[in-house]
Amino acid sequence: MREELQRITELMDTSQLEQAQQQLIHLIEQQADCAQLHYLLGQTYYRQQQWGKAINAFNEVLALEPNHPDAQSQIDMANSILGYFTPDMFNP
Numbered sequence: 001m002r003e004e005l006q007r008i009t010e011l012m013d014t015s016q017l018e019q020a021q022q023q024l025i026h027l028i029e030q031q032a033d034c035a036q037l038h039y040l041l042g043q044t045y046y047r048q049q050q051w052g053k054a055i056n057a058f059n060e061v062l063a064l065e066p067n068h069p070d071a072q073s074q075i076d077m078a079n080s081i082l083g084y085f086t087p088d089m090f091n092p
Contacts, residue, residue, distance in 0.1 A: 001027070008040060017044045035065040042074060051078045 004027060011020035024041040031037060042057030055078050061071040 005036070012040070012044060017048055020044050033064060035061045035068060038064065039068065039071060046074060046078065051082050054078050
């Protein structure tokens with residue numbers, strides 16, 4: 001699995017996010033209890049601004065590994081983006 005993760009990381013580094021997602025989803029089907037796979041999948045969604053899917057993936061990470069060092073901060077950042085509101089945009 002180490003080589004597969006390295007290939008996925010290379011895809012992510014070169015912004016080939018859809019290909020990385022496909023490979024991650026395939027691996028998750030085989031190893032659904034691997035928090036690292038869910039975290040990487042969340043990262044691909046986050047980079048594509050698919051906030052809901054990213055949050056779901058990061059929540060899955062926390063379900064598998066409650067003390068994951070980065071998953072909660074990623075959820076908080078996505079929620080912050082979703083909750084961004086500027087009243088000046090609506091009051092000319």
